[in-house]
Amino acid sequence: MAEDKNQNIAKSRQVILTLLVVFAAMIILIRLMTMQIVEGESYREYLTEGYSVIKTIEASRGYIVDRNGRSLAVNRVCYDITFDKNNVVKDSENSVILELISILEQNGEEWIDNLPITEEAPFEYSGTETARARLRKHLDLADFASVDDVIYRLKERYGLEELSDEDFRKVAGVRYEMERVGYNYNTPYTFAEDVSSTTINIVSEHSYYFQGIEITESYERVYPNGDVAPHIVGITGIIYEEEYADLDKSIYGINDIIGKSGLEAAFEEELKGKDGKIKITYNAEGEIISEEIIEEAIPGATVVSTIDMDLQRVTYNALEKQILNLRETAEAGKGKESEGGVAVVIDIGTGEILAAANYPSYNLSTYYQDYANLLATDYNPLFNRAAEGLYAPGSTFKPVVATAALQLENITARTTVNCEHVYTYFTDYQPTCLGHHGKINVRHALGYSCNIFFYEIGRIMGIDNIRQYAYYYGLGEPTGIEIYERTGQVSNPDWAADRGITWNNGDVLQASIGQGYSLFSPIQMANYVATIANKGVRVNAHFVKSINSHDFSEVLYETPVEVLSDMEMTDYTYETVLAGMLQSSQDSSGFVWGDFGIEVASKTGTPQTSTATVNSTFICFAPADDPQIAIAVIIEKGWQGYTAAPVAKEIMQYYFGTETSDTPETDILVP
Numbered sequence: 001m002a003e004d005k006n007q008n009i010a011k012s013r014q015v016i017l018t019l020l021v022v023f024a025a026m027i028i029l030i031r032l033m034t035m036q037i038v039e040g041e042s043y044r045e046y047l048t049e050g051y052s053v054i055k056t057i058e059a060s061r062g063y064i065v066d067r068n069g070r071s072l073a074v075n076r077v078c079y080d081i082t083f084d085k086n087n088v089v090k091d092s093e094n095s096v097i098l099e100l101i102s103i104l105e106q107n108g109e110e111w112i113d114n115l116p117i118t119e120e121a122p123f124e125y126s127g128t129e130t131a132r133a134r135l136r137k138h139l140d141l142a143d144f145a146s147v148d149d150v151i152y153r154l155k156e157r158y159g160l161e162e163l164s165d166e167d168f169r170k171v172a173g174v175r176y177e178m179e180r181v182g183y184n185y186n187t188p189y190t191f192a193e194d195v196s197s198t199t200i201n202i203v204s205e206h207s208y209y210f211q212g213i214e215i216t217e218s219y220e221r222v223y224p225n226g227d228v229a230p231h232i233v234g235i236t237g238i239i240y241e242e243e244y245a246d247l248d249k250s251i252y253g254i255n256d257i258i259g260k261s262g263l264e265a266a267f268e269e270e271l272k273g274k275d276g277k278i279k280i281t282y283n284a285e286g287e288i289i290s291e292e293i294i295e296e297a298i299p300g301a302t303v304v305s306t307i308d309m310d311l312q313r314v315t316y317n318a319l320e321k322q323i324l325n326l327r328e329t330a331e332a333g334k335g336k337e338s339e340g341g342v343a344v345v346i347d348i349g350t351g352e353i354l355a356a357a358n359y360p361s362y363n364l365s366t367y368y369q370d371y372a373n374l375l376a377t378d379y380n381p382l383f384n385r386a387a388e389g390l391y392a393p394g395s396t397f398k399p400v401v402a403t404a405a406l407q408l409e410n411i412t413a414r415t416t417v418n419c420e421h422v423y424t425y426f427t428d429y430q431p432t433c434l435g436h437h438g439k440i441n442v443r444h445a446l447g448y449s450c451n452i453f454f455y456e457i458g459r460i461m462g463i464d465n466i467r468q469y470a471y472y473y474g475l476g477e478p479t480g481i482e483i484y485e486r487t488g489q490v491s492n493p494d495w496a497a498d499r500g501i502t503w504n505n506g507d508v509l510q511a512s513i514g515q516g517y518s519l520f521s522p523i524q525m526a527n528y529v530a531t532i533a534n535k536g537v538r539v540n541a542h543f544v545k546s547i548n549s550h551d552f553s554e555v556l557y558e559t560p561v562e563v564l565s566d567m568e569m570t571d572y573t574y575e576t577v578l579a580g581m582l583q584s585s586q587d588s589s590g591f592v593w594g595d596f597g598i599e600v601a602s603k604t605g606t607p608q609t610s611t612a613t614v615n616s617t618f619i620c621f622a623p624a625d626d627p628q629i630a631i632a633v634i635i636e637k638g639w640q641g642y643t644a645a646p647v648a649k650e651i652m653q654y655y656f657g658t659e660t661s662d663t664p665e666t667d668i669l670v671p
Helices: 002-038 040-049 093-106 129-138 147-158 165-180 197-205 262-266 268-272 309-329 364-376 394-407 442-448 451-461 463-472 493-498 505-512 522-533 571-587 641-656
Strands: 051-057 071-083 189-192 213-222 236-238 257-259 276-282 288-295 302-305 341-347 353-359 417-419 438-440 537-539 544-548 555-558 563-566 601-605 616-622 629-635
Touching: 051 288, 071 197, 093 165, 093 189, 093 197, 129 165, 147 165, 165 189, 189 213, 197 213, 257 262, 257 268, 262 268, 309 341, 309 353, 309 629, 309 641, 341 522, 341 641, 353 522, 394 442, 394 451, 394 463, 394 505, 394 522, 394 571, 394 601, 394 616, 394 641, 417 451, 438 442, 442 451, 442 571, 451 463, 451 505, 463 505, 463 563, 522 537, 522 571, 522 601, 522 616, 522 629, 571 601, 601 641, 616 641, 629 641
Parallel strands: none
Antiparallel strands: 051 276, 071 189, 071 213, 236 257, 276 288, 302 544, 341 353, 341 629, 417 438, 537 563, 544 555, 601 616, 616 629
């Protein structure tokens, strides 16, 4: 009985298995019929017409030009060697890479290699810790993995076990970079950039061997006038991995170029342009049979800066000449120790920054080649002193205090203070003046830079009123510029308290003469003196006039002139402060302006630093009766304020045409 039951079960299983086989066969038969009859035409098209790939058309980056359209940052067409995975012979990458590297080495050219391992055995880690951590993560290794662990994994991953150490390192660097940037059938890999015509010819002649290796056209960012305002124009570079995490992946690839600093970074969105797309169709043999542009590439916009290239050169040359002259001829402790310097020129009516020179400086054209040396160079040439440097204003701050006292009617033009060299109001703090001026009014106090006068009126007004008028002048406030800036602060009790510093009576006195904790940027100081000339109306300082279409056919945006503050300065206040600044041009820096021929309103400053030496600060505007430009000059450890005045004079000589400049005009225009 049991035996019959087992036989029935076996027969049932056999029937079920047979039915399953028949069912599977029917499915396969139906699928074959579908492929041959229903889909046959499409498969025949695939075999004859091949397949299609969508590739990116790189958009040309927008230009940066000076106010007259002369080139500051443009593009140069160059040629790269790229891998197209659609046509590369399978498993041939390693041998092809070695052959290409051999060609490049013969021609003295380089290829892209960011593998953070030394180039020669015995291998060790190199590069930054970030790059090393990225490599270990990419290879699924622990953070503490040794370089031997990495090498073992690289050899295993890319089939490099049989290569010599030298060849292993070369191929591993390329294969790792290929993977890192997402090389695939839709994303070609750039192996080498800007290769020579000799290399192009060799690769082209051996195209039968280098299947899938293409010579492609790209753009290189170039700076035909790279020494002109490099801190303002800025630089571009390859996207860092940490940057890429925050970027729109539909716009940027990990190996794209992006603005890193200055206007290049501030206007990245406008300069970037929009990449296009092209559909490339291959036949079964991998040959291109058609190309169709799906989306046109839109080149980036042109940024028209406010910088005047010729005036910028004059400003830099004047600054350099004076600093080198002080180092060579001045006495020790009186300017011989001069380090860096900065000069800013601003249009009073518009807030346009016409020049912003930092010394020492660098050249954008050789930035990456020079980078290591620039880091090691004295006085930090990479530092943007104009926007990021913070300096005590010294006596150049006194017009702020004079303005406040006149506006608040604490004094009149006839009010006098008796200067007997020592200020004796407080018993516990009695600062001094550089002179014995006797009874002195505000005009002469500005002219002779009398500390006692400003101690007294500063004490009477109090720090809150001083802060308020410093705000009106934009000191310690954002200026409106488009690039990164530091704002500093006006010396005040709140700032001190936040840092655990006790605020004393003497701090108000020091704030009144531009000392204490007050620190401002040179651009703030230039805009401050422009605001004096503009009768208390402060407008936004800016580096960009407009954004134009790539070919200049259309203005897309113009920077508006915005009023940031208006103290409603009275004519009486303006005329009194102006008289004091004209007096200063006669008394404090008269040897500079005596034969100039144009009335200049100015103020010198000699702020103490944390060292035994002092900075030289100088502000001015001209012409006094019809103000056009304002200038701020600072020479680090330059001693007296008047040592910076010759820089301003050379700038004005060029601007107003009172003396022929030996700086040649630049005639390189946008291509």
